[in-house]
Amino acid sequence: MNMGPYTSKSASAVLAMCRNALLLVVAVVALGSADHAENGLKVEKLYVPEVCDARSKKGDQLTMHYTGTLQDGNKFDSSLDRDQPFTFQLGVGQVIKGWDQGLLDMCVGEKRKLTIPPELGYGEKGAGNVIPGGATLTFEVELMNISDSPPTANVFKEIDADKDNQLSREEVRAMVSDYLRKQVLEAEQAGAGENEDVKKMLADHDKLVEEIFQHEDKDKNGFISHDEFSGPKHDEL
Ligand SMILES: [Ca+2]
Ligand SMILES: [Ca+2]
Numbered sequence: 434m435n436m437g438p439y440t441s442k443s444a445s446a447v448l449a450m451c452r453n454a455l456l457l458v459v460a461v462v463a464l465g466s467a468d469h470a471e472n473g474l475k476v477e478k479l480y481v482p483e484v485c486d487a488r489s490k491k492g493d494q495l496t497m498h499y500t501g502t503l504q505d506g507n508k509f510d511s512s513l514d515r516d517q518p519f520t521f522q523l524g525v526g527q528v529i530k531g532w533d534q535g536l537l538d539m540c541v542g543e544k545r546k547l548t549i550p551p552e553l554g555y556g557e558k559g560a561g562n563v564i565p566g567g568a569t570l571t572f573e574v575e576l577m578n579i580s581d582s583p584p585t586a587n588v589f590k591e592i593d594a595d596k597d598n599q600l601s602r603e604e605v606r607a608m609v610s611d612y613l614r615k616q617v618l619e620a621e622q623a624g625a626g627e628n629e630d631v632k633k634m635l636a637d638h639d640k641l642v643e644e645i646f647q648h649e650d651k652d653k654n655g656f657i658s659h660d661e662f663s664g665p666k667h668d669e670l
Contacts, residue, residue, distance in 0.1 A: 491524030589666035
């Protein structure tokens, strides 16, 4: 190849292209043992139950156990350690692309191993201080449950942690920080980068709680009662 006209910058671009070509070869070779490989995503079925009444599809609510590891074998997260499976909606961008694409057509009880390239994971930026930029991720997952639609939102009940039928400042604060953390994660997963609005809200966390109380706590007794609450609060919608 004539490298004459290339600057050092374009030389590294060519190098990167060669590396991609190499990855492509690896992916094609992997096709033999994996069930399918697209965009470098590798999906291996570790266990498929004999009885399979329903298979996961876009829009389903999935409950999963998972263990995520980096290529050096270091575990960065596991639902098993928390003893709490993870629930999300499939195929709508709530999770990284490698999950949205790699968990389709799955039986309850099925176990898979996903090998997810950075483009379908956390990209060149990584996530937090646990996932470095450009990381390929391995997830061993088990599908625990499929339900058709998101569970009915009784937001009041979800916020009312101590079930005394009124919302304290602490309960609302916990909900707000949960929500904001989710927003930050979603923005990161969508590759939107820093979301200034969410950052500002995080900084003004207490202000947000006060605003909610100003709006909702109509008799100003420091608690939001079931009657006062303006959000979703019914078991059936
Ligand atoms: Ca309460
Ligand atoms: Ca009140």
